[in-house]
Amino acid sequence: xxxxxxxxxxxxxxxxxxxxxxxxxxxxxxxxxxxxxxxxxxxxxxxxxxxxxxxxxxxxxxxxxxxxxxxxxxxxxxxxxxxxxxxxxxxxxxxxxxxxxxxxxxxxxxxxxxxxxxxxxxxxxxxxxxxxxxxxxxxxxxxxxxxxxxxxxxxxxxxxxxxxxxxxxxxxxxxxxxxxxxxxxxxxxxxxxxxxxxxxxxxxxxxxxxxxxxxxxxxxxxxxxxxxxxxxxxxxxxxxxxxxxxxxxxxxxxxxxxxxxxxxxxxxxxxxxxxxxxxxxxxxxxxxxxxxxxxxxxxxxxxxxxxxxxxxxxxxxxxxxxxxxxxxxxxxxxxxxxxxxxxxxxxxxxxxxxxxxxxxxxxxxxxxxxxxxxxxxxxxxxxxxxxxxxxxxxxxxxxxxxxxxxxxxxxxxxxxxxxxxxxxxxxxxxxxxxxxxxxxxxxxxxxxxxxxxxx
Amino acid sequence: xxxxxxxxxxxxxxxxxxxxxxxxxxxxxxxxxxxxxxxxxxxxxxxxxxxxxxxxxxxxxxxxxxxxxxxxxxxxxxxxxxxxxxxxxxxxxxxxxxxxxxxxxxxxxxxxxxxxxxxxxxxxxxxxxxxxxxxxxxxxxxxxxxxxxxxxxxxxxxxxxxxxxxxxxxxxxxxxxxxxxxxxxxxxxxxxxxxxxxxxxxxxxxxxxxxxxxxxxxxxxxxxxxxxxxxxxxxxxxxxxxxxxxxxxxxxxxxxxxxxxxxxxxxxxxxxxxxxxxxxxxxxxxxxxxxxxxxxxxxxxxxxxxxxxxxxxxxxxxxxxxxxxxxxxxxxxxxxxxxxxxxxxxxxxxxxxxxxxxxxxxxxxxxxxxxxxxxxxxxxxxxxxxxxxxxxxxxxxxxxxxxxxxxxxxxxxxxxxxxxxxxxxxxxxxxxxxxxxxxxxxxxxxxxxxxxxxxxxxxxxxxxxxxxxxxxxxxxxxxxxxxx
Numbered sequence: 001x002x003x004x005x006x007x008x009x010x011x012x013x014x015x016x017x018x019x020x021x022x023x024x025x026x027x028x029x030x031x032x033x034x035x036x037x038x039x040x041x042x043x044x045x046x047x048x049x050x051x052x053x054x055x056x057x058x059x060x061x062x063x064x065x066x067x068x069x070x071x072x073x074x075x076x077x078x079x080x081x082x083x084x085x086x087x088x089x090x091x092x093x094x095x096x097x098x099x100x101x102x103x104x105x106x107x108x109x110x111x112x113x114x115x116x117x118x119x120x121x122x123x124x125x126x127x128x129x130x131x132x133x134x135x136x137x138x139x140x141x142x143x144x145x146x147x148x149x150x151x152x153x154x155x156x157x158x159x160x161x162x163x164x165x166x167x168x169x170x171x172x173x174x175x176x177x178x179x180x181x182x183x184x185x186x187x188x189x190x191x192x193x194x195x196x197x198x199x200x201x202x203x204x205x206x207x208x209x210x211x212x213x214x215x216x217x218x219x220x221x222x223x224x225x226x227x228x229x230x231x232x233x234x235x236x237x238x239x240x241x242x243x244x245x246x247x248x249x250x251x252x253x254x255x256x257x258x259x260x261x262x263x264x265x266x267x268x269x270x271x272x273x274x275x276x277x278x279x280x281x282x283x284x285x286x287x288x289x290x291x292x293x294x295x296x297x298x299x300x301x302x303x304x305x306x307x308x309x310x311x312x313x314x315x316x317x318x319x320x321x322x323x324x325x326x327x328x329x330x331x332x333x334x335x336x337x338x339x340x341x342x343x344x345x346x347x348x349x350x351x352x353x354x355x356x357x358x359x360x361x362x363x364x365x366x367x368x369x370x371x372x373x374x375x376x377x378x379x380x381x382x383x384x385x386x387x388x389x390x391x392x393x394x395x396x397x398x399x400x401x402x403x404x405x406x407x408x409x410x411x412x413x414x415x416x417x418x419x420x421x422x423x424x425x426x427x428x429x430x431x432x433x434x435x436x437x438x439x440x441x442x443x444x445x446x447x448x449x450x451x452x453x454x455x
Numbered sequence: 456x457x458x459x460x461x462x463x464x465x466x467x468x469x470x471x472x473x474x475x476x477x478x479x480x481x482x483x484x485x486x487x488x489x490x491x492x493x494x495x496x497x498x499x500x501x502x503x504x505x506x507x508x509x510x511x512x513x514x515x516x517x518x519x520x521x522x523x524x525x526x527x528x529x530x531x532x533x534x535x536x537x538x539x540x541x542x543x544x545x546x547x548x549x550x551x552x553x554x555x556x557x558x559x560x561x562x563x564x565x566x567x568x569x570x571x572x573x574x575x576x577x578x579x580x581x582x583x584x585x586x587x588x589x590x591x592x593x594x595x596x597x598x599x600x601x602x603x604x605x606x607x608x609x610x611x612x613x614x615x616x617x618x619x620x621x622x623x624x625x626x627x628x629x630x631x632x633x634x635x636x637x638x639x640x641x642x643x644x645x646x647x648x649x650x651x652x653x654x655x656x657x658x659x660x661x662x663x664x665x666x667x668x669x670x671x672x673x674x675x676x677x678x679x680x681x682x683x684x685x686x687x688x689x690x691x692x693x694x695x696x697x698x699x700x701x702x703x704x705x706x707x708x709x710x711x712x713x714x715x716x717x718x719x720x721x722x723x724x725x726x727x728x729x730x731x732x733x734x735x736x737x738x739x740x741x742x743x744x745x746x747x748x749x750x751x752x753x754x755x756x757x758x759x760x761x762x763x764x765x766x767x768x769x770x771x772x773x774x775x776x777x778x779x780x781x782x783x784x785x786x787x788x789x790x791x792x793x794x795x796x797x798x799x800x801x802x803x804x805x806x807x808x809x810x811x812x813x814x815x816x817x818x819x820x821x822x823x824x825x826x827x828x829x830x831x832x833x834x835x836x837x838x839x840x841x842x843x844x845x846x847x848x849x850x851x852x853x854x855x856x857x858x859x860x861x862x863x864x865x866x867x868x869x870x871x872x873x874x875x876x877x878x879x880x881x882x883x884x885x886x887x888x889x890x891x892x893x894x895x896x897x898x899x900x901x902x903x904x905x906x907x908x909x910x911x912x913x914x915x916x917x918x919x920x921x922x923x924x925x926x927x928x929x930x931x932x933x934x935x936x937x938x939x
Contacts, residue, residue: 339856349868351873354872355870358866358868359866359867359868361864362864362877362879363864364860364862364881366859366860366861367858367859369858371883373880374878375862375877375879376876376879377875377876377877378874378875381874
């Protein structure tokens with residue numbers, strides 16, 4: 001039996017219960033999702049764009065699903081053992097795949113901004129969900145279809161036209177369970193024309209010894225002239241499997257920055273799909289992955305230049321140690337009739353051990369002539385001369401190595417448009433390379449902040 | 456506006472240029488009926504008087520081919536091909552091979568004259584030995600005796616099967632097994648003829664070996680098979696050039712080139728492919744589905760591929776190097792030009808298995824008209840292949856807003872001491888450079904010729920003299936003034 005079948009069978013059996021514990025807007029798309037999965041299979045290792053990642057195997061184990069939305073006893077304080085100094089955020093939580101919100105920060109959001117549960121939203125929020133849910137992520141993608149079939153909750157972020165949200169919106173996803181669990185999370189982010197917002201999403205596993213399959217589909221609609229930053233940080237346990245896809249639709253003159261950071265994880269597959277649909281838009285897609293032990297990190301990106309006069313810049317960097325596997329497959333497509341497009345893609349990797357593997361496939365598909373496009377990819381090692389130089393100046397081999405790796409990652413971190421987070425990331429990466437990154441990074445400020453507010 | 460109009464006219468002139476090698480030679484040709492089945496395979500084998508083992512090889516390949524499907528992964532729009540609508544064997548009807556130039560059919564000699572490779576001229580002036588292959592059977596082999604003195608074997612595959620069965624048996628299918636891919640299986644089942652080259656130990660082949668393939672009979676597939684073996688410390692430079700007459704129906708060409716390079720040997724393989732690309736509406740043209748692969752088996756061995764691809768309606772071709780020997784070197788230099796409705800998906804594979812192996816890939820794509828031009832390449836470094844080095848550069852030049860240029864590199868590195876670099880750029884032809892030339896009295900047409908030739912120079916300089924001139928002419932003919 002293919003892995004997919006067990007989920008479609010599960011839906012056939014418990015579809016009513018899944019619907020009963022979700023909202024009408026989410027339920028509305030389930031029949032289409034089921035139809036889209038008919039006769040399909042999840043990509044297996046070796047198929048195009050899945051050269052190193054076996055999605056079928058990731059979905060194959062028997063995970064439990066919280067289809068009745070039973071309240072998970074999660075401890076908000078527990079995960080936050082570290083902090084991000086000076087990073088005060090509007091903080092929201094998702095425990096496994098249930099939205100928990102956070103009462104104490106919602107009042108700080110500017111008027112009209114909505115952050116709510118996809119399941120329990122009412123009034124205007126419910127209308128927004130009904131209008132936009134499932135309009136960006138294509139149901140034809142098996143991963144999206146499966147998430148659509150099973151997702152019961154998630155987060156809605158709505159920024160009305162012209163509103164600039166100063167404080168970053170932070171979403172903390174916590175995974176906690178006593179037995180293997182599959183979570184299906186959904187996020188819908190709408191940034192109306194002229195609005196500005198920054199969002200930080202962190203994934204954490206609280207139960208280290210438990211297997212998780214953590215799937216998410218994020219839909220982002222960025223209106224004309226709007227600016228949106230999304231920082232997607234993963235610090236999960238080695239037994240966590242993550243299948244994430246982020247779908248972005250960008251209107252004219254908009255500016256989008258997406259930064260995907262994998263610090264610790266088990267097996268991760270991240271898809272970033274960006275469709276540029278209006279002229280003079282700018283996209284920056286950054287990514288960074290640090291892999292050790294048997295971590296597996298696979299990033300797949302797609303930037304579609306469907307109109308002219310746009311600019312995109314993509315940079316992904318990997319450092320792989322021990323038996324870690326890294327994969328990067330990226331495509332830039334310039335559609336016919338998209339003049340003056342500038343698109344650059346770069347993927348730089350370091351294999352720090354003899355057993356680390358890197359697979360990379362940067363691609364360009366260009367159907368018009370008035371473009372400036374380029375891509376580059378390298379796989380190599382740390383500069384031995386630089387290592388030697390530092391050692392002659394009394395810096396130990398280990399320290400020199402750490403310094404060089406940090407320097408290697410610095411241009412991805414420098415792309416962050418949030419000063420406090422940038423500083424924090426430098427610190428986290430330093431700790432990660434030094435092997436002392438025990439727990440989550442960015443959320444800590446939140447915890448301090450949380451504690452203060454509680455008092 | 457006038458300037459734009461002027462450029463447009465120039466494109467039209469250039470793109471509407473007649474295919475200058477389009478003519479049909481009226482030679483009495485022996486063609487078997489269309490269709491493919493075991494009997495056809497047996498028939499081909501029997502009329503060539505092949506030994507049992509080769510028939511077996513063909514039949515195994517045929518049976519395997521039946522289980523396979525046409526690959527669809529390339530960035531190509533291939534119309535369905537009816538493999539039973541093709542005749543799998545065509546040979547000029549001549550009872551015995553000619554012993555001297557005088558015995559060669561005058562019609563055939565005229566064909567070569569039109570191609571600009573008159574045998575006499577070649578023999579007298581350039582010292583190139585030509586094994587001219589016309590629709591599957593070798594009709595003329597030159598300089599054979601001189602080569603024989605050195606122990607170099609340069610003959611058709613059919614002769615080699617007869618005269619050197621041990622060598623052929625040992626190497627045939629060793630680099631490209633019949634299970635490799637759909638077209639390789641097809642070729643293994645029905646290959647008609649081709650060249651065989653063996654360079655003995657320590658011999659440096661004194662001349663460049665050359666073959667001209669020419670598809671002549673209508674609706675006949677051409678299934679060439681080339682096998683080159685360079686033994687220890689030897690060297691050979693092999694040239695292959697292709698032209699096909701103008702015909703409306705698409706013709707299929709599925710060739711295999713296998714190269715084995717032993718210790719410290721070097722093989723240089725150069726191709727100028729100028730098959731009929733179809734007319735300006737995309738009608739007709741050759742389908743070129745070729746499997747070319749070299750095995751650098753020996754330590755310090757070297758294989759260098761150089762190709763200039765300007766012809767064929769559809770090109771599906773990835774000359775590859777398996778770098779199995781320690782310190783072996785693989786090179787791939789390519790210029791691929793597509794115009795009108797041509798489609799090309801071409802590139803290379805560099806498989807690093809030996810320690811300290813090195814590879815260089817330089818690919819230059821030029822797209823004009825409504826064509827689609829893709830580079831697809833694989834660089835793989837095996838876990839035990841330490842200290843490997845690869846450098847890949849692929850540039851694309853776009854000459855019209857309706858053409859496409861695509862890059863699909865696959866990079867797979869499995870150790871920590873190898874360095875792999877890939878770099879690609881895609882851009883329009885530089886208008887400032889054209890303007891600069893215009894200012895100095897150089898017409899737009901000439902300026903484009905200059906720019907494109909400059910752009911492709913890195914590859915053209917890798918070609919042997921005889922080919923470099925032809926390649927340069929070809930680029931100019933195909934591209935003059937093509938600015939959109």
